[in-house]
Amino acid sequence: MRLGRPAALCVPLCALVLTAWFSEPARSAPPPWCLPLQDPEAGHLLVQTRHLATSTDETATELRDTLAAMPMVVPSEVALVSDELLCQRASAALDSFYYAAPQMKAVYLARAGARFAIHPPVDGEGGIFMIIHVDSAFRRTGVTIH
Numbered sequence: 001m002r003l004g005r006p007a008a009l010c011v012p013l014c015a016l017v018l019t020a021w022f023s024e025p026a027r028s029a030p031p032p033w034c035l036p037l038q039d040p041e042a043g044h045l046l047v048q049t050r051h052l053a054t055s056t057d058e059t060a061t062e063l064r065d066t067l068a069a070m071p072m073v074v075p076s077e078v079a080l081v082s083d084e085l086l087c088q089r090a091s092a093a094l095d096s097f098y099y100a101a102p103q104m105k106a107v108y109l110a111r112a113g114a115r116f117a118i119h120p121p122v123d124g125e126g127g128i129f130m131i132i133h134v135d136s137a138f139r140r141t142g143v144t145i146h
Helices: 006-021 040-054 058-066 084-098
Strands: 078-080 108-112 115-119 130-134 140-145
Touching: 040 058, 040 078, 040 108, 040 115, 040 130, 084 108, 084 115, 084 130
Parallel strands: none
Antiparallel strands: 078 108, 108 115, 115 130, 130 140
């Protein structure tokens, strides 16, 4: 299956989703930066990241190579992250990608090898599950929408 130009569709859709995420005032409180690993959204992030990072099927391979720009890893290298410093860095990375003023929101974070997958929870997102993929230095490498 050829994906064509799905990345072009992501730009307006990502902006819409992130606008909804940042519609609340920025928090001034200190951590927690990581949202609970027991939340259904955390579980969905883990399932989506594991499939993308480990699957050999054609669709996952193409998504991994084009939209996520991540190497394939073994399943044991995919896990949810609860390290507050890493979640804070992920939140700051989202701010730098999309906004001039820091929003400082808690995030869901997964690791796939040396890469990370960030999910900013969005109230009322209408079933859109966005994952921002970053490298080990938290530079954006791609976005997938599930």
